[in-house]
Amino acid sequence: MDKLTIKYNELTAEEFILLWKSVWGNPPTLEQTRLALQHTLFRVSVYHREEIVAMARMLGDMGMNYYIKDVVVRPDWQKKGVGTLLINELLAFIRENGLEGTDIFVELCAMPDKIPFYEKLGFGANEAQRLKQTCRL
Ligand SMILES: CC(C)(COP(=O)(O)OP(=O)(O)OC[C@H]1O[C@@H](n2cnc3c(N)ncnc32)[C@H](O)[C@@H]1OP(=O)(O)O)[C@@H](O)C(=O)NCCC(=O)NCCS
Numbered sequence: 001m002d003k004l005t006i007k008y009n010e011l012t013a014e015e016f017i018l019l020w021k022s023v024w025g026n027p028p029t030l031e032q033t034r035l036a037l038q039h040t041l042f043r044v045s046v047y048h049r050e051e052i053v054a055m056a057r058m059l060g061d062m063g064m065n066y067y068i069k070d071v072v073v074r075p076d077w078q079k080k081g082v083g084t085l086l087i088n089e090l091l092a093f094i095r096e097n098g099l100e101g102t103d104i105f106v107e108l109c110a111m112p113d114k115i116p117f118y119e120k121l122g123f124g125a126n127e128a129q130r131l132k133q134t135c136r137l
Pocket of ligand 1: 070071072073077078079080081083084085110111114
């Protein structure tokens with residue numbers, strides 16, 4: 001793999017939207033994204049020659065629970081180990097910041113075709129179902 005640079009808590013709303021559009025299309029607004037990133041516990045972004053190629057972010061309370069969101073590798077960089085790198089960075093943050101001797105729960109929501117990717121990284125499904133509601137403001 002070419003040399004990549006990893007940055008922590010520097011991901012901008014503009015970069016987030018760029019990557020979102022590269023895989024999911026219609027993105028959230030700039031203002032909404034800025035607010036969300038401002039309240040995100042930990043952000044990881046990956047660059048190749050100053051250009052963003054991947055991101056992931058994590059919500060969490062440091063003591064018991066974390067939630068992984070918006071794991072995106074730009075399509076031309078997929079299947080090169082960058083997704084694995086992102087998740088390992090998030091897990092390293094958890095290990096470095098948690099209390100010794102405690103269990104910490106790390107959750108995420110994955111589409112069925114992405115489950116094998118997460119399984120390789122140690123995640124597994126349990127019997128809980130995801131419940132969801134969208135609040136329109
Ligand atoms: C899912 C995603 C983050 C994976 O990133 P990636 O950089 O391609 O993954 P890696 O190269 O680190 O892959 C690690 C392993 O998972 C496998 N893998 C990756 N994506 C996979 C998929 N969709 N289905 C099955 N296996 C997959 C790889 O083949 C590799 O296996 P190996 O170690 O046996 O070679 C990336 O495809 C992506 O950004 N997709 C679009 C956005 C998205 O859906 N994000 C997830 C939200 S839940």
